Amino acid sequence: MPAKHTLTTAQRRFFRRINRAVFTNPFSDRRIALDIQISGVAADTPAAKRLAAVIAAVRQAVADLDRRKPVGLSDFKGVDQRLLRNVLLFDFFHRFIEPFDQLILDQIAAEGPPLKVGFAPEAFRYLGRRGFRNSEIQRYFEFCFQLRRAYFFIDQNLVGRSPCMRELRRKLWNNVFTHDLDLYQRYLWNRMEDFTTLLLGATGTGKGTAATAIGRSGLIPFDPANNRFAESFTRSFIPLNLSQFSEALIESELFGHTKGAFTGAVEDFQGVLSRCSPHGAIFLDEIGEVTEPVQIKLLEVLQERTFTPVGSHRIQRFQGRVIAATNRSATEISGPGGLRDDFYYRLCSDIITIPTLHCRIQEDPGELDDLLALLIERLLGQPSAELTHWVRERIDEQLGSTYPWPGNVRELAQCVRRLLLNRRYTPREERTAPDLAARLSRGLQAGTLPVQELLGGYCHLLHQRLGAYEKVGRRIGLDRRTVKKYIDAWQAGDPENYYSNQK
Numbered sequence: 001m002p003a004k005h006t007l008t009t010a011q012r013r014f015f016r017r018i019n020r021a022v023f024t025n026p027f028s029d030r031r032i033a034l035d036i037q038i039s040g041v042a043a044d045t046p047a048a049k050r051l052a053a054v055i056a057a058v059r060q061a062v063a064d065l066d067r068r069k070p071v072g073l074s075d076f077k078g079v080d081q082r083l084l085r086n087v088l089l090f091d092f093f094h095r096f097i098e099p100f101d102q103l104i105l106d107q108i109a110a111e112g113p114p115l116k117v118g119f120a121p122e123a124f125r126y127l128g129r130r131g132f133r134n135s136e137i138q139r140y141f142e143f144c145f146q147l148r149r150a151y152f153f154i155d156q157n158l159v160g161r162s163p164c165m166r167e168l169r170r171k172l173w174n175n176v177f178t179h180d181l182d183l184y185q186r187y188l189w190n191r192m193e194d195f196t197t198l199l200l201g202a203t204g205t206g207k208g209t210a211a212t213a214i215g216r217s218g219l220i221p222f223d224p225a226n227n228r229f230a231e232s233f234t235r236s237f238i239p240l241n242l243s244q245f246s247e248a249l250i251e252s253e254l255f256g257h258t259k260g261a262f263t264g265a266v267e268d269f270q271g272v273l274s275r276c277s278p279h280g281a282i283f284l285d286e287i288g289e290v291t292e293p294v295q296i297k298l299l300e301v302l303q304e305r306t307f308t309p310v311g312s313h314r315i316q317r318f319q320g321r322v323i324a325a326t327n328r329s330a331t332e333i334s335g336p337g338g339l340r341d342d343f344y345y346r347l348c349s350d351i352i353t354i355p356t357l358h359c360r361i362q363e364d365p366g367e368l369d370d371l372l373a374l375l376i377e378r379l380l381g382q383p384s385a386e387l388t389h390w391v392r393e394r395i396d397e398q399l400g401s402t403y404p405w406p407g408n409v410r411e412l413a414q415c416v417r418r419l420l421l422n423r424r425y426t427p428r429e430e431r432t433a434p435d436l437a438a439r440l441s442r443g444l445q446a447g448t449l450p451v452q453e454l455l456g457g458y459c460h461l462l463h464q465r466l467g468a469y470e471k472v473g474r475r476i477g478l479d480r481r482t483v484k485k486y487i488d489a490w491q492a493g494d495p496e497n498y499y500s501n502q503k
Contacts, residue, residue: 004075007083011061014038015083018058022086023181026151027169055094062091072131088130093144096123100148107232114232120222142222142229143185149233150176150217157209159370162363164355171352172210176217189219192321193278196302196347198287199325200333201354203467204410207325208285210354212237214323215281236280236320238272243286243468246480250294251310254284261311273307276320287347288326288333289471295343302346322347337475357405357412365401368392371409375416387420394419399427436461456490459483 007015021034032050036043039053065071065084076084099119107115120141127137154172158165175197178184197214199207215237221230245253248262256271272282290298301307302322306315324347326333334344360367372391377383395403395415405411407428415425440457443449462472469480469487476483 005065005071005080006076007080011064012080012083014061015087018061018090019083019086021054022090025170025173025177025179025181027154027166027173055091058087058091058094062087070129072129074131088127088132089140089144092123092126092130092140093147095126096144097148099123100145101152103145104149104152104233107234110232111234112232114228114230116226116228117222118227120224120227124224138222138224142219143189145222145229146217146219147177150213153213153216157213158206159374160360160364160367161370162355162360162367164359164363165367168210168352168355171350172213175214175350175352192218193305193319195321195349197321197323197350197352198333198348199323199352199354200330201325201327202356202408203327204408205354205356206409207327207354208239208283210352211239211281211283211285211323211325215239215283215321218279218281218321220279231277231279236277237283238276238280239283239285240272241285242290243471246470247291247294247474250290251297254294255297255307255309257310258312261309265311268309271309273301273318273320274309274316276318278319281321281323284322284324286326286471287324288328288338289466289474291474292340295340299340299343299346302343357408361405368395368412371412372416375413379416379420391416391419394423394425398425403427452486452489456486459486460490463487 017034017038021031021038024031024034035050035054036045039045039050039057041050041053045053071084073081073085073088096119103115103117103119123141124137127140128134132140150173154169158169158172160166175195176192178188197211199210201207216233218233218236220233220236222228223230240253242250242253251257252261252265252269252271254271254273256274257265257269259265259267276282284298297307301318305318307318308315328338330351330353332338334341338344339347357371369388369392372395373383373385373388376387376391380387407414411427418425436457440449440454440461443453459472459476459478462475463469463483466472466475469483472478473480473483478486
């Protein structure tokens with residue numbers, strides 16, 4: 001049957017441009033350039049106004065096609081139909097952005113089972129009138145909700161105008177949808193559990209926030225019979241800080257255990273691997289500190305997608321995605337004393353480094369204003385330009401523009417609270433790790449450093465960096481109590497007087 005309509009040359013050119021925009025990372029420079037071409041606005045137009053102009057241009061293009069009567073996919077054939085499909089989906093997505101956003105906010109507030117989606121019937125009818133098949137409608141509806149969640153959590157929770165933060169947002173989007181949305185939609189939408197992610201960054205930079213953005217952005221099926229999604233995205237992401245548990249308990253927290261598996265195991269327990277849904281992800285923080293036996297068991301999870309609870313012989317299947325993080329550098333994590341090579345290479349499908357706050361402010365001083373505005377809005381429940389300006393003035397007065405923010409965004413958040421409480425923020429006195437390291441080195445070179453002082457000082461240095469006795473012990477091959485004994489003995493002495501003799 002011949003097509004009832006064909007696109008004009010100008011329409012086809014315009015629709016191709018929209019198609020390219022649809023499949024382009026919204027946090028990329030290329031998408032900005034495409035939006036400028038589509039809308040015709042100036043390059044310095046604010047992002048919100050630029051997007052509004054794009055939406056208006058697309059709606060006008062669709063309205064021009066609808067001049068006599070609303071067109072559908074069946075009115076076109078071949079290339080024209082493919083181009084129209086994505087233009088109509090773009091229009092559909094932006095018509096329902098507000099209901100999608102409200103659903104996200106309501107689900108976050110509810111924290112419980114998935115909520116009813118009141119606007120779903122209207123959305124389904126809209127696509128149905130445009131000639132989409134029922135099976136397509138459901139899939140596109142699921143896909144649009146995933147797109148909106150990913151944009152929401154990346155854009156709202158990882159703010160910043162600096163180049164390094166713009167690059168971070170671009171990488172996080174690629175981590176969820178790959179570099180090509182068309183590739184993802186056609187081939188990989190149900191295979192993303194095979195792509196692990198390793199987040200690197202200093203303490204307090206926001207690795208957990210980045211992991212949450214990824215973990216809450218998986219594709220979740222929609223259940224038309226119950227008019228709700230199969231699962232709440234608030235439950236599909238399970239974080240686990242591995243440094244909180246002793247070596248004996250880590251395996252239980254990860255893999256679960258059966259009743260009687262060890263002393264104190266009075267009932268069966270499901271670990272995070274069992275609790276994770278097929279549409280979700282687990283976040284393993286401080287992965288750089290896990291022992292080799294645990295790495296070997298996790299390697300089996302990543303390779304075979306199977307695991308066995310402690311005390312059981314029943315093999316279970318893991319269906320979610322793995323996101324891991326460490327505050328150790330890429331060199332440390334992949335070098336001697338780091339992760340096993342086989343585990344590292346299975347873990348690093350994607351490596352994303354979270355920039356430090358100092359780096360962000362150096363690239364763009366306005367980054368600090370953006371973060372202060374966000375922190376104060378979260379603290380008060382509403383924005384306040386007045387308080388943001390007041391806090392910024394106090395920071396400039398008391399810390400200056402070159403303060404390095406060693407605690408990163410986490411320190412900044414506490415700085416805001418302390419200023420609001422006391423009008424002053426006094427940074428924690430930096431412990432003398434660099435000086436101590438130099439003194440230890442001088443003592444070794446002079447040959448006058450007793451072994452107890454060497455061990456005590458070295459353990460103290462590592463404890464400053466890693467923050468936990470167990471982490472220090474894993475790093476240097478001692479148990480937790482021995483590490484604590486060395487550090488306590490070192491701190492009980494008078495290291496300043498001792499090392500002054502080495503100068």
